[in-house]
Amino acid sequence: MEFESRIDLSDLQEAVANIRAEIGKIIIGQQNTIDLLLTAIFADGHVLLEGVPGVAKTLTAKLLAKTISTDFSRIQFTPDMMPSDVLGTAIFNPKTAEFDFKKGPIFSNIVLIDEINRSPAKTQAALFEVMEERQITNSGTTYPMAFPFLVMATQNPIEQEGTYRLPEAQLDRFLFKIIIKYPSYQEEVQILQGNHGRSSAESNNPVDLVNSILTPLQLSTLREKVRKSIVDIKVLEYIAKIIHETRNSKFIYLGASPRASVALLNASKALAAIRGRDFVTPEDVQELTPSVLRHRIILTPEKEMEGSTPEDVIAQILQKIEVPR
Numbered sequence: 001m002e003f004e005s006r007i008d009l010s011d012l013q014e015a016v017a018n019i020r021a022e023i024g025k026i027i028i029g030q031q032n033t034i035d036l037l038l039t040a041i042f043a044d045g046h047v048l049l050e051g052v053p054g055v056a057k058t059l060t061a062k063l064l065a066k067t068i069s070t071d072f073s074r075i076q077f078t079p080d081m082m083p084s085d086v087l088g089t090a091i092f093n094p095k096t097a098e099f100d101f102k103k104g105p106i107f108s109n110i111v112l113i114d115e116i117n118r119s120p121a122k123t124q125a126a127l128f129e130v131m132e133e134r135q136i137t138n139s140g141t142t143y144p145m146a147f148p149f150l151v152m153a154t155q156n157p158i159e160q161e162g163t164y165r166l167p168e169a170q171l172d173r174f175l176f177k178i179i180i181k182y183p184s185y186q187e188e189v190q191i192l193q194g195n196h197g198r199s200s201a202e203s204n205n206p207v208d209l210v211n212s213i214l215t216p217l218q219l220s221t222l223r224e225k226v227r228k229s230i231v232d233i234k235v236l237e238y239i240a241k242i243i244h245e246t247r248n249s250k251f252i253y254l255g256a257s258p259r260a261s262v263a264l265l266n267a268s269k270a271l272a273a274i275r276g277r278d279f280v281t282p283e284d285v286q287e288l289t290p291s292v293l294r295h296r297i298i299l300t301p302e303k304e305m306e307g308s309t310p311e312d313v314i315a316q317i318l319q320k321i322e323v324p325r
Helices: 010-024 031-043 057-066 083-087 122-126 127-133 183-195 201-203 216-227 233-248 257-272 282-293 302-305 310-320
Strands: 046-050 073-076 090-091 098-103 110-114 135-138 141-144 150-156 174-179 252-255
Touching: 010 031, 010 057, 010 216, 031 046, 031 057, 031 150, 031 174, 031 216, 031 257, 031 282, 057 073, 057 302, 073 122, 073 282, 083 110, 083 122, 090 135, 098 141, 127 282, 135 282, 135 302, 150 252, 174 257, 174 282, 183 302, 233 257, 233 282, 233 310, 257 282, 257 310
Parallel strands: 046 150, 046 174, 073 110, 110 150
Antiparallel strands: 090 098, 135 141
């Protein structure tokens, strides 16, 4: 599949390079994570970050948000948090004898939800509408979210006491589930050197060292370019085969939904654009499939007892399906 580039992506690539440089002032390594986060931003998708404490999940999300000139809010989920603590609540105004809606912290552009699995199902369910429709409804009135709107949520996979498993309906609304691993030995040495060389003020507020790169208008323009990327029918069929196979695999109890196939398509367009192409290749699809599917499929109990992971089964599916050329 040979295509000639027809969209000028130089401004997008420049923005990506500058964002990487800004985040690189603080974060050492994690290039794959940063690339996936950038892909999610240009694909207009929410992200679930999973990793043990101390691997800079929250800091990475904060730094990325700083590179875009928009509002940012952080919500720490706790077991006693109510939906109104997130969305807002109607408060009686004695002067007008009417209820005024006081917006909650979800009304921002980039929202970081720390430890999303710390809150019970009722509070998690409050995010359904806002993540899917970019709006909330309170007392029959709809309140749209300002552009852009992106949720980045973190969760700890190890500490399970006092946590609540995210329902499948909510997991399906995340474009990616990104696994953040420990840094390598050399990266850890660089982390220590960087921390040792900073002043106490810089160490306490590392986000202040990062500059904004994109405005909302610029982001909107770049997203339009991403949407216009060329996708050959063979690549569309390839995506459909991957998703279809998750529903027919004997190792998978719950397969991926049509939302997953659309997510894989949109993410592949964004990744191709970041790599400087206005057309999607099967390699783009293969690279993103684990991040798009790992939280959307449930293995059979037998497969889980064998010690297999969703990544193992996804790799088998990719190996089984013929790659279009």
